Amino acid sequence: MANGTAQSSVTLRTDAWWISPLITAIVLGSFGIYSTWRAFSNVDFLVQPYLSPFYSPYILASWWPFSPALLILWAPLGFRATCYYYRKAYYRSFFMAPPGCAVKPMAKSGSYTGESKFPFILQNIHRYFFYAAGVVLFFLWVDAFHALWFEDGFGIGLGTIVLFVNVVLLSMYSLSCHSFRHLVGGRLNLFSKYPTRFKLWEKISGWNEHHMLWAWVSLFSVALADLYIFLLAKGIITDVRFI
Amino acid sequence: MSVAKLRIYRGDSNGGQEVEYEVPIEEGMVVLDAILFIQANYDGDLAVRWNCKAAKCGSCSAEINGMPKLTCKTRLDTLPLDKPITVHPVKTFPIMKDLVTDVSWNYEVRKKIPPFKYAEDTDWKMQQVDVERSQEFRKCIECFLCQDVCHILRDHNEKNEFFGPRMMIKIAELEMHPLDIEDRKPMLREAAGIGYCNITKCCTDICPEGIHITDNAIIPLKERVADTYFDPLQWIITKIKGS
Ligand code: SF4
Ligand code: SF4
Ligand code: FES
Ligand code: FES
16 A cells, blocks of 8 residues: 655645635625725716715715715725624635635734734624614615606616615625624523514524625625616616616 | 545654555445444554444544545545545644544633533523524534634644634533523633634534534624623613613
C-alpha cells in the first residue's frame, strides 16, 4: 500500500468550496459599487410618480450640500451591514474568516477577536438599525401608493408594480429579521403566558428560516427598482401603463 | 467488484502520514464500514473510536475529504470514488492515535456551565410550547463536530476564550427552560465568549443532528446579551417594569 502526506495546509476539502464566497463577493461588491454611484450621483431618481428607493424619503434641506440619498441611506445600509445573514456572507467572502468550513481563515492565529471588540462589537446594535430601517420602509410604502397616482389620475404602470414588489420584498426582509424575532417573542421563556406573542413568534420564525433568501431578493429588487427609474429618467426605456 | 481507495491518516502526537488502502465496495457501505474492513483485513492496529454505527453515540467523528463528518453516517456512494477518499482525525483536538483524538477539553468546559436551577416553590407542570425550544438542543449527540469545525477553536485555538457551539446550545437549552432561574448572561459575555462567534454558521452546516445551532441558539443568545449589555432602551424598560 502506498503512503502519502496531507494534500494542502489550507484545507483537505476536495469540493469547490470557494465558489460560494466568490459569487457572494462579486454580487455584494457589484451592489456596493452600483449603490454608491447612484447615491452620490443626485440625478435621475424621480420620474413622476416614481421615486427611486435610494432617495426615499426625499429630503430637501438647504443646509445639506450633498446628495439627499446620503441623509437616509445610512439606515438601510447599517441595517444590512449588521444583519446576521450579511455578517456571515461578508465575514466569509471578504474577511475570509473563514472563507469556507474547515478552510483556513486569513487572519493569523492569535489575532482573532470576532465580535467581542471594536469595531465588530457594534454589531450588537442591529436592532436600532432595524427601527431606523422601519422608518424608511414606511416611506417606501407611501411611495408605492403614490405611484398609483399619475398626472391624469389613478393608474398602474410597470413602475408601480416594480415599486410594490420591491417594498413587499423589503418588508419580508425586515419581518424575517433575527432581532425582530427576538423582540416579538424570542426573549420570552414562558410562551404559554403570552399566546399572541407566541403565535407571532412562530410566524416570524417561519419567515426567519428563509432570511437569506429575503436578504438576496430584496437586495436585487431595490437595485432593479432604482435601475428602472434611472433608465426611465434617461429616456432609454418608457414606462408601460396597464391602467 | 469495484473498489474504493481510502487514504487514512496513521500516526500519533509525534506525527504521521496518510496510508492508502483499497476496500471492496458493498451496497450501502459507510466510511466506518470501510475503516473496519481495513482493521479486520489489513491493519489490526488501526485505531478508530465507534460504538453505535447508527449516528447516535457521537464517537466516530472524523474528517472525510476534509469535511468534519460522522464516519458511520457517510455513505461511500455520496463521495466521489474516482479519487482516493481521505480520512483524518478531527483537527481541533489532540491526536492520540490514528483517528482517535482526546476530546476531554469539552467535558471540562461543560462543567463550567451552571446547571439547571429552580425556585423553591416551583410548580413542576410544564406546557409543551414552553419546553419545545430546549428540546431541539437535547438532540445533541456530543460528536463535537461543531467544536471541530468552528474556526475559533480549530484555527485560532482560542479554547480559553470561547466555549464553542456545542456549549452554546447547552447554555441555550438551560436559559430558555421555562423553570430555570439562573442567569448565564454574564458568563456568556465573559468566560463563554459569545462575542467571539461571528455567526459564519459552519457549526450548523455540519451538525449531523440538524440542530439549528446559530439561528435557534447562538443568535437568540446574542440578542439576550444585547438586551442586557448593549440596549439602553431595553435596559430602561426592564428597570421600569422591575421597579
Ligand atoms: S450540536 Fe450537533 S455537531 Fe455539535 S456536538 Fe451536538 S450533535 Fe454534534
Ligand atoms: S457560527 Fe460561531 S460557533 Fe458556529 S462555527 Fe461559526 S464561529 Fe463557530
Ligand atoms: S438579521 Fe438580517 S436584518 Fe436582522
Ligand atoms: S458510531 Fe455512533 S455516531 Fe457513529
